[in-house]
Amino acid sequence: MSGEGPFTHQARNQRKSVRTRARLMDAAVEVFARDGFEAASVNEIARRADVVNGTFYVHFKDKDAIAAEVAFKVAYDIARQIDGAMTHIDNAAERFSCATRQFIEIACGQPQWGWVLIRSAGYAPEVHRQVESYLRTDLALGVRQGLFDLEIDAFTMDTILSMILAALAARLRGDTGPEAASKVSEMVLRVLGVPAVAAKAFAWSPIELQGFKIQTTL
Amino acid sequence: MSGEGPFTHQARNQRKSVRTRARLMDAAVEVFARDGFEAASVNEIARRADVVNGTFYVHFKDKDAIAAEVAFKVAYDIARQIDGAMTHIDNAAERFSCATRQFIEIACGQPQWGWVLIRSAGYAPEVHRQVESYLRTDLALGVRQGLFDLEIDAFTMDTILSMILAALAARLRGDTGPEAASKVSEMVLRVLGVPAVAAKAFAWSPIELQGFKIQTTL
DNA sequence: CCAATAATTGACAAAGGTCCCAAAAAACGC
DNA sequence: GCGTTTTTTGGGACCTTTGTCAATTATTGG
Incomplete structure (x- = not known):
């Protein structure tokens, strides 16, 4: 993981599910910014949030949803x-x-x-x-x-x-x-x-x- | 194939290689316009130009080149x-x-x-x-x-x-x-x-x- | 028309993507 | 601390994409 992003920071005292969700969102920001929406991959977002791929789909329906x-x-x-x-x-x-x-x-x-x-x-x-x-x-x-x-x-x-x-x-x-x-x-x-x-x-x-x-x- | 595009038209009397290249370019225009550059796939471009995937790489190094x-x-x-x-x-x-x-x-x-x-x-x-x-x-x-x-x-x-x-x-x-x-x-x-x-x-x-x-x- | 050259094909390996799910682990309320 | 609920895991099924290459087919000049 690369430091703590704004969403993660905001969710710091909430339950784990919320924190993981926030980490995924911070990761998504990084990936969308770097690769653009179309080229971004769910795998890469999950990797950056330090969760395995499957966890992503627990929190978001698909790439469109998180975007x-x-x-x-x-x-x-x-x-x-x-x-x-x-x-x-x-x-x-x-x-x-x-x-x-x-x-x-x-x-x-x-x-x-x-x-x-x-x-x-x-x-x-x-x-x-x-x-x-x-x-x-x-x-x-x-x-x-x-x-x-x-x-x-x-x-x-x-x-x-x-x-x-x-x-x-x-x-x-x-x-x-x-x-x-x-x-x-x-x-x-x-x-x-x-x-x-x-x-x-x-x-x-x-x-x-x-x-x-x-x-x-x- | 969907009709004759401008590049194809311009290449109508040239040798086959030139015509195929032009068909690929017309197809690329359609696909880039519809899907955007990031989401466009070489496969889709080749399909629209009525050639198999391999033919694309005879004419262009990769997606960047044709773009x-x-x-x-x-x-x-x-x-x-x-x-x-x-x-x-x-x-x-x-x-x-x-x-x-x-x-x-x-x-x-x-x-x-x-x-x-x-x-x-x-x-x-x-x-x-x-x-x-x-x-x-x-x-x-x-x-x-x-x-x-x-x-x-x-x-x-x-x-x-x-x-x-x-x-x-x-x-x-x-x-x-x-x-x-x-x-x-x-x-x-x-x-x-x-x-x-x-x-x-x-x-x-x-x-x-x-x-x-x-x-x-x- | 035929040989030489040019062009296309189709199958495939390797890489990577999406999405799901049974089992394991962690967190929570009491 | 303990049972219940929540959350995460890891791997697998299945698909699409990229890029290559030997084999095949089409084109063309003589």
Whole structure:
């Protein structure tokens, strides 16, 4: 086994079944991140969780089942962290910029989670829904505040999300430094109709967070 | 076998080896488009090309080899079609909008090629390079013409490409109608710094093509 | 038309995948 | 500590995949 992952940590005081399940999920994250969903094998996941192959099937029906659960939990957890740290920001452009930058930062701090998000975006609708949920609210707010002049429909959301994920991928690949998060924020704000100068200001201003620091594990 | 694909058609008068190779490539397009690169199997490709498994290995070293070749040929061919039909347009914003809209239209006319482009974008650098080659020229031109005010670096290119591919994917999934191409053009032009009104005008103006119509097969 | 060359075949080994299950071991409540 | 319940084990049945190769069949130039 390779260290203790976030799910395992969260399950530390629960009954054995729960702990094993959590170990399988941490292992699945590693394998999905490295090999992609299609190429990942149940055997490899079990091996990394230090259980024999048969144990896997006690806990999950098949590969699809664990993938859906892992993707959902990862997306949910990240979204929750971001939301919690932003309750004090009112301006929609600032909220968007802050959320996007934090999202990329958090996902980079846990690279395997980042890759799982990217690689599962195509297959797992629940990931899309999770990430979009925090986006949609702020975008709609911006329209109401008169900051954004673009119609926020499903296609717009989809395009914006793909920009953010592209930035995350570039960052995880190491193609770019931490500035990618601000760059992509600025680009999206321009798409939304924020004037260039204001977009730059929002995207590059320092982030103020509620509380000390962002929590990067469950 | 399921009909005659573009590669097979192009190879119709060549020697047998070339024709079989082309059939394998058409089959590979179908399988990669349907299953994605990771899940695609050499067996399935051979079956669809109406040859036995062993024949595949006469023509290609392995799955990677055929994937690289297919992705490159598809990207190259589409880029060539677009370039050829745009020699008479001078304005960079118009060129970009026209190229993007045609790109999506062509890729949708041959859905399997479209999916191959999307699914291989992550794995095959040659696809990125091909598609970016026609983009980069026009974006740089726009900066020189004073139309765009955004620095065109690798990250910018990457983000813009991901927007275009997201629109293509939405279109191929049937999530959106033909207007997606104009919508995404408009969004990218805004990113590039084109004023909202002008961006809308460029993105939705009718396309004038050199010659009669776009060719949609090799 | 025939010999030489080119191309395809089909069977197979080796590797690895999925999923199941009877038996063993561990954990739990009393 | 002890019997019951929960959980894990290990191996096996069966399938798919990859990649190779000697044998066979098709094509083609002379």
